[in-house]
Amino acid sequence: MKARLVQNGIFTIIDDITQTITQPVSGFYWIDARVEDLSILQPLFHLHDLAVEDCLMEEEQRPKIEIYDSHYFIVMNSIRFDDEEIFLRSLNIFLGKHYIITVTRQKINEIRTLKPILWEEEISAPDYFLYHLIDLVVDNYTIVADRIEAKIEKLEEDILVHTKKSHLHEIIGLRSEILWLKKVLVPQREVLAALNKKELRLISEPLKKYFGDIYENAIKIAETFDTFRDLMGNLREAYQSSVANRANEIMRIFTALTTIFMPLTFITGIYGMNFEYIPGLHWEYGGVAILIFMILVGLTMLLVFRKKDWL
Known part of the structure; x- marks a missing residue:
C-alpha cells in the first residue's frame, strides 16, 4: 500500500496512513492499495461493508457505481491484450471528499501511465483524478479494438490465401472473446452514463461534460464490437466457402x-x-x-x- 499527497500533480509520500484521515490544506490523498490492505483502510475511512465484500470476492466483478454517505464505490474493468489473449482486471475505486483509493489484485497499466498525466495537468482534486483514470481505461479498449481489427484482417487474408483447419478454431475463439467483451461494455457504459447524468456531490459540475465525452467514446467502442461480431460471421462463411471450393x-x-x-x-x-x-x-x-x-x-x-x- 502506498499513500501519496497529490498537490498540483506533485506527489508527496505519506508514511503514516492515519494522516490521510484529515483533509489536507490543499490537494488530496491517493492511496494505491491491494485487496489485503482493506482490513486497515475500512475502519479508517468507514468504507461500506458491501463495497469491501465486493473487492474481496475472487470472481470477476460487474462494472457499477454505488453511492454511500461519505464515499462512492466504483468498479471498472481494465483490459489487456497479451499474447493474442484478452484479459480483464477489476479496478475498484473508493472516491471520497479529500481522498481516492484504488484497490487492485494485479498490476494495472492505467495506474502506472496516469502519473505523468496528473503532473502535466496539475491535478489537485480526487474527482479529476477519477476522470483521467477512467479515460485511460476506456482508451485502452480502443487500442484493443484496433488490435482485434488487425487480427481479423490478417485472418481473412490467411483464409483467402490458404485455408487451414486451425483457422476455424481461431474464428470461434475470437468470436467468443468479442461477445464476452460486448457483455462487459454494457454495464461499463452504464457507469459512465451515471457519472455524466446523475447528481453526484463528490463530482464537480464542470467535470460532468468530460465524463459525457468518455461515455460517447464507450458507445463508439460498443458499436465497433458490434461490427466485429458481424465480421466474424462473414469470416466463418468465407472459411466454409473456401473449404467447399477446395473440396x-x-x-x-x-x-x-x-x-x-x-x-x-x-x-x-x-x-x-x-x-x-x-x-x-x-x-x-x-x-x-x-x-x-x-x-x-x-x-x-x-x-x-x-x-x-x-x-
Missing part, C-alpha cells in the same frame, strides 16, 4: 485423373484377355508400342482437359 477442386482433379486412366485401363484389359490372336501379341516391339500408345492417349486427354480449363 470441389480436389474432386475435379480426381475425376479428371480417373477419366484419363479409363481408356488406359480399357487397353490393358483387352491385352489381358486369353485370346491367341491379339494384334501385336507376337511382335517384338508390341509391348513398347502399346505403352507409347497409352502415354499418348493420356497426354492427349490431359491437354484437352487443360484447354477446356477442367484442370
Whole structure:
C-alpha cells in the first residue's frame, strides 16, 4: 500500500496512513492499495461493508457505481491484450471528499501511465483524478479494438490465401472473446452514463461534460464490437466457402485423373484377355508400342482437359 499527497500533480509520500484521515490544506490523498490492505483502510475511512465484500470476492466483478454517505464505490474493468489473449482486471475505486483509493489484485497499466498525466495537468482534486483514470481505461479498449481489427484482417487474408483447419478454431475463439467483451461494455457504459447524468456531490459540475465525452467514446467502442461480431460471421462463411471450393477442386482433379486412366485401363484389359490372336501379341516391339500408345492417349486427354480449363 502506498499513500501519496497529490498537490498540483506533485506527489508527496505519506508514511503514516492515519494522516490521510484529515483533509489536507490543499490537494488530496491517493492511496494505491491491494485487496489485503482493506482490513486497515475500512475502519479508517468507514468504507461500506458491501463495497469491501465486493473487492474481496475472487470472481470477476460487474462494472457499477454505488453511492454511500461519505464515499462512492466504483468498479471498472481494465483490459489487456497479451499474447493474442484478452484479459480483464477489476479496478475498484473508493472516491471520497479529500481522498481516492484504488484497490487492485494485479498490476494495472492505467495506474502506472496516469502519473505523468496528473503532473502535466496539475491535478489537485480526487474527482479529476477519477476522470483521467477512467479515460485511460476506456482508451485502452480502443487500442484493443484496433488490435482485434488487425487480427481479423490478417485472418481473412490467411483464409483467402490458404485455408487451414486451425483457422476455424481461431474464428470461434475470437468470436467468443468479442461477445464476452460486448457483455462487459454494457454495464461499463452504464457507469459512465451515471457519472455524466446523475447528481453526484463528490463530482464537480464542470467535470460532468468530460465524463459525457468518455461515455460517447464507450458507445463508439460498443458499436465497433458490434461490427466485429458481424465480421466474424462473414469470416466463418468465407472459411466454409473456401473449404467447399477446395473440396470441389480436389474432386475435379480426381475425376479428371480417373477419366484419363479409363481408356488406359480399357487397353490393358483387352491385352489381358486369353485370346491367341491379339494384334501385336507376337511382335517384338508390341509391348513398347502399346505403352507409347497409352502415354499418348493420356497426354492427349490431359491437354484437352487443360484447354477446356477442367484442370
